[in-house]
Amino acid sequence: MSPQPQAAVGAPLSRVDGRLKVTGKATYAAEHDIDGVVHAVVVDSRIGRGRITGIDTRAALAQPGVLKVISHLNAPKLAYRGNPESYDPPGNKQLRVFQNDRVLFHGQPIAVVVATTLEVAQHAADLVKVRYDAEQSSTDMSSAPAVETVNYARGDADKALASAPVRLDATYQQARTHHNAMELHATIARWDGDKLTLWDKSQWPKGTQKDLAAVFGIPNDSVRVIAPFVGGAFGNSMRAWPHITISALAARETGRPVKLMLTRKQTYFGTGFRPSYEYRVRLGSDRRGRVTAMVQNLKAETSTYENFTEGVLHAGQMLYKAPHVRQDYRTVPLDVNTPVWMRGPGFATAAFAIESAMDELAHELGIDPIELRQRNEPEEDPSSQLPFSTRRLRECYTTGAREFGWHRRDPRPRSTRDGDWLIGTGIAVGTYDVLRTGAQARVRLNADGTALVEAATSDMGPGTYTSQTQIAADALGLAMRNVTFRLGDSTMPPTPxxxxxxxMINVGSAVQDGCDKLRKQAIKLAVEDEDSPLYGADGDAIVVRAGRLHLERNPARGESYRQLLARNNRTHLEVLGSWTPGEARHSMYTYGAIFAEVAVDARLGLVRVRRMLGVFDAGRIISPKLADSQALGGMVGGIGAALLEHTATDHRDGRIVNADLANYLVPVNADIPDLRGIYLDGGEDLEADPIGVKGLGEIVYIGVAPAIANAVFHATGRRVRELPITAEALL
Structure with a gap:
């Protein structure tokens, strides 16, 4: 079969939805214009644990424009029947809003005020008086018991560690961090009889649909979720948080469409976060730096009503070829709301501990940090004994070292200065799963030669609209401007x-399949049509360019989609594309090597990142421009995790004391240096999926924080094992 020409894929194209976003025409969850909408404001608990003994709503209800105040005292019992298809960890018992008098964490939603205007609802919510029987809350992971969760072992790690000539034992701590996306969480809910429509900030419209159907005990197809644009999320919108249920409940109880938008403060306890971790690493090696044993003991916070876990163990099992590995991962139930996935979930946490430990081992042995990693590079996945689909870390090292100028590095800590600034460089490795679950996409070719492609995925910023349009345009042989990709609606074909x-892996493969099927359908129609210039031709010899079907070796013989459909009296052609991954015969991960240079003020302990380079083995790159956007954004986020981001909790009652962007610090322009991403050429991974991609959004974040931490050590000679790295730790 003649290969279909590639014009859009691989080209550095601008976002197809960019103009909508910069002109304010992109419609986010709270911006949909719904007739008759009223406003809801949540009343939050002011204690960290206990019972509600009374709620006085008289002053609130007396305000003109207040329609209703709903709490456990007057809310109907909801089905909460459980959702076997939920993406939540198994065995969870999600927070059941307004179903009893229990308070499980500070900030828990305990009532909602519905009014005709937002201002009235806000004022009335302040007038609701709540009485509590408070109990002592537990929010400090260091003083709370842990529960056994996950274990892994190969070989005899304890024996190998005890006999190792060189041993390292270090504990790394990471603070709780919050996503703080630009768009606040918001939902508009409307009932039409027994049908519920939600305009929501969702990373998974199909998941929110199923979760809300389960909560209200109605069929899945009775719930529609619409989310055409998401203003950032980073994992925080992959669950249906309580405010979504509250908005739907308020809409049903008042008989009006209800808009509910959380405040910035409420996102800190109304939605999830990356949990705090304590991560102990013990390494054993020979004197040449070959790691023989690795023991990892992890503790992470979770809520008392759900046991949140994430894939934090995988990297420690497969990144290096240690023959003896033991891991135990315990969670600590606390009186907090449930954590959730955050960019680079699990793997970013593991990278800080493992990559810092490897840097410590390199320093102890006097071996270059890159050379140490090279000596421990496995030939196959040591956790599964499967061959790697692609693993080009050695190339990441050599490319990065050359481009970064690693050879100029004086290995001695605290050896390089620039006036009052101590200069240091560091490296760290990142890896992340290739997640293959399958997807579907509907493809329609119209009689005018334009195409419409639809899938129920989302776009929180990486450029899904654009990258899927690129795949579709090339597969159909159309110009980008003639292809429209739609997403963000649960009525569309299902996606993960x-x-x-x-x-990109799953939806992109489904889009490719659907467009290939449709193009072949059009070719078949042409070769069987006696009036077509392509009648009787070999269909495998036909390609499509600019909407015109023709023989690859004889471009003059052909016709356009438009001519073909018009002559056959077709208004359109339509197919359902799908992709279901087969059994994995390879170990599939993305990889990256992050190089960082920092300057540390010798007197004040201030850390400034001067430059950073990431080199990535991420498979085929569909859009270089979008890839750069992801890489730069991931590095910025990693700088925040390394140096700034930290949630502070008052352990007396569980109150988050810096629940705003004035006190929860994130990087700004002045914090960001020269950043650069390199993507290895020729790295398509056809073992992973039909289009050869491996995913990029997570790997560009993973490894950034440990690279900075290792650079800080090189600059100062002081090892900081706790994130974020503050000036106090360096003084």
Whole structure:
């Protein structure tokens, strides 16, 4: 079969939805214009644990424009029947809003005020008086018991560690961090009889649909979720948080469409976060740096009503070829709301501990940090004994070292200065799963020669609209301007959640399949049509360019889609594309090597990142321009995790004391240096999926924080094992 020409894929194209976003015409969850909408404001608990003994709503209800105040005292019992298809960890018991008098964490939603205007609802919510029987809350992971969760072992790690000539034992701590996307969480809910429509900030419209159907005990197809644009999420919108249920409940109880938008403060306890971790690493090696044993003991916070876990163990099992590995991963139930996935979930946490430990081992042995990693590079996945589909870390090292100028590095800590600034460089490795779950996409070719492609995925910023349009345009042989990709509606064909770097893999493969099928359908129609210039031709010899079908070796013989459909009296052609991955015969991961240079003020302890380079083995790159956007954004986020981001909790009652963007610090322009991403050429991974991609959004974040931490050590000679790295730790 003649290969279809590639004009859009691989080209650095601008976002197809860019103009909508920069002109304010992109419609986010709270911006949909719904007739008759009223406003809801949540009343939050002011204690961290206990019972509600009374709620006085008289002053609130007396305000003109207040329609209703709903709490456990007057809310109907909801089905909460459980959702076997939920993306939540198994065995969870999600927070059941307004179903009893229990308070499980500070900020828990305990009532909602519905009024005709937002201002009235806000004022009335302040007038609701709540009485509590408070109990002592537990929010400090260091003083709470842990529960056994996950274990892994190969070989005899304890024996190998005890006999190792060189041993390292270090504990790394990472603070709780919050996503803080630009768009606040918001939902508009409307009932039409027994049908519920939600305009929501969702990374998974199909998941939110199923979750709300389960909560209200109605069929899945009775719920429609619409989310055409998401203003950032990073994992925080992959669950249906309580405010979504509250908006739907308020709409049903008032008989009016209800808009509910959380405040910035409420996102800190109304939605999830990356949990805090304590991660102990013990390494054993020979004197040449070959790691023989690795023991990892992890503790992470979770809520008392759900046991949140994530894939934090995988990297420690497969990144290096240690023959003896033991891991135990325990969660600590606390009186907090449930954590959730955050960019690079699990793997970013593991990278900080493992890559810092490897840097410590390199320093102890006097071996270059890159050379140490090279000596421990496995030939196959040591956790599964499967061959790697692609693993080009050695090339990441050599490319990065050359481009970064690693050879100029003086290995001695605290050896390089620039006036009052101590200069250091560091490297760290990142890896992330290739998540293959399958997807579907509907493809329609119209009589005017334009195409419409639809899938129920989302786009929180990586450029899904654009990258899927590129795939479709090339597969159909159309110009980008003649292809429209639609997403963000649960009535569209099903897809996995938009997170975990799985959208391009799964949705892209389904789009490719659908467009290939449709193009072949059009070719078949042409070769069987006696009036077509292509009648009787070999269909495998036909390609499509600019909407015109023709023989690859004889471009003059052909016709356009438009001519073909018009002559055959077709208004359109339509197919359903799909992709279901087969059994994995290879170990499939993305990889990256991050190089960082920092300057540390010798007197003040201030850390400034001067430059950073990431080199990535991420499979085929569909859109270089979008890839750069992801890489730069991931590095910025990693700088925040390394140096700034930290949630502070008052352990007396569980109150988050910096629940705003004035006190929860994130990087700004002045914090960001020269950043650069390199993507290895020729790295398509056809073992992973039909289009050869591996995903990019997570890997560009993973490894950034440990690279900075290792550079700080090189600059100062002081090892900081706790994130974020503050000036106090360096003084």
């Amino acid at each position: 959640p938009h997170g975990g770097s799985q959208t």
